[in-house]
Amino acid sequence: MKPEDFDYLSKMLRDRSGLVLTKDKAYLLESRLMPVARKRGYKGLEDLVTQLRNRDETLANDVTEAMTTNESFFFRDVKPFDQFRQIVLPNLLKARATRKNFRIWCAAASSGQEPYTLAMILKEEAARLNGWRHDILGTDLSKEILSKAQRGIYSQFEVQRGLPIQMLVKYFKKADDMWEIDPAVRSMVQYKPWNLLQDLKPLGSFDVVFCRNVLIYFDQPTKTKVLNSIADLLADDGVLYLGGAETVLGISDRFKPIPGQRGVYAVQKPGYSGPSLGAAAG
Template structure:
């Protein structure tokens, strides 16, 4: 791989997805794009680059971007954010929403595990949520990964990764050597193709936004743009969840860390919920 070819693909990735790759990621670029080259009956990465340079085919470029976006996800990832959602965020919003409506956005939803984790929490709380309308929207720039999310079919490894056995038994059906989440849970989530670099106002307003383990792939200006866009979609008492390695410090002044919590943010112009004792470990498994 030449430096010129590497820089050319990196420029496309940055423009189309915001993904920033360092020079040490050349091996990753080549390994992920070789299957794309084979799809178009090309012999090498260099041939793929040449095709894009000559034809600038949008279908090929889209496949390249989708191949390079990370789709790592698993059920109840890191556990604590879901405890915080169940024990702090949801009760606070329920007390503040006389219209009994809440909207949740899972940005970069990947293959759906985050969305379905939230849906299972809501299903487990059906008695408390009687009469409520709670919408979950999952978005991703990859149409292929969203098709997987809609199917809700996971390998044995994916189904067991982070998922309590009681929820696997309750909400999944075994299909051959894989597991499919049931229609009731799937129907609680809507999926839509969306690129975080674009204007999100068409998606509507959200009380809760999960944008976890996404910002780490972007440069500072792109992080600021995305966070500021999210802030514009939220009411004053809305909540933002970021990944454990992510922060708003030095990026935007639109958000502040929720008092006594980690990874959960409210708008700086809003009323932050009081610190609440986190759920005991394993609370989601009860």
């Protein structure tokens, strides 16, 4: 790939999605964008870049989606979901006892495993949630991957990655060589295409936000912008989940780590000490 083509693609992707690509990641452009080029009938990436320079917006969207579609799996890393079920959810039930509703946002929903994991957890807690309204919103930059999430159909490989066998049996049914999630669970999640670099306010307010394994792809100014935008949407006692390799330290002063809870952050607001989540999850 020509250096000027790499520079053009990396700048375009950074501007459109926040994705930062260094030159040692040029192989990712080759592997992910060649299928896009072939689909268009181009000989290679040089032709693809030429068309992009002609301001082909449809192609630009296809290229951005191809580069930002990341893998996901059920109950990824396990502990955050145990922590949500054992500590955050009981805290929400206590704090929202009067209004009996709460909202959760999965900010990088990908193919749906994370929001459906949360939906299954809430299903398991149905007795405690009787009379409550709870909304789960899953967003992603890629419309194609969200379409897969909305269908809720997964391969044997996908359901074997992290999904406990009892959950598979209880909430999925076999459909030929695939597994389809229970329609009742699927209906608990609303999906919407959204770019984290856009204005987030139209999404509304939230009590819990999962934005895991997303910030690692951004440069520091973009991380700061996204974190501050999320803070604007979170309730005063709201909780933010980040990936294990991510942190707010040195990036945003709008959040603070919750003691004893790795990867879980409280909104930093004047005069408010944050939710009482100090107990360790089992």
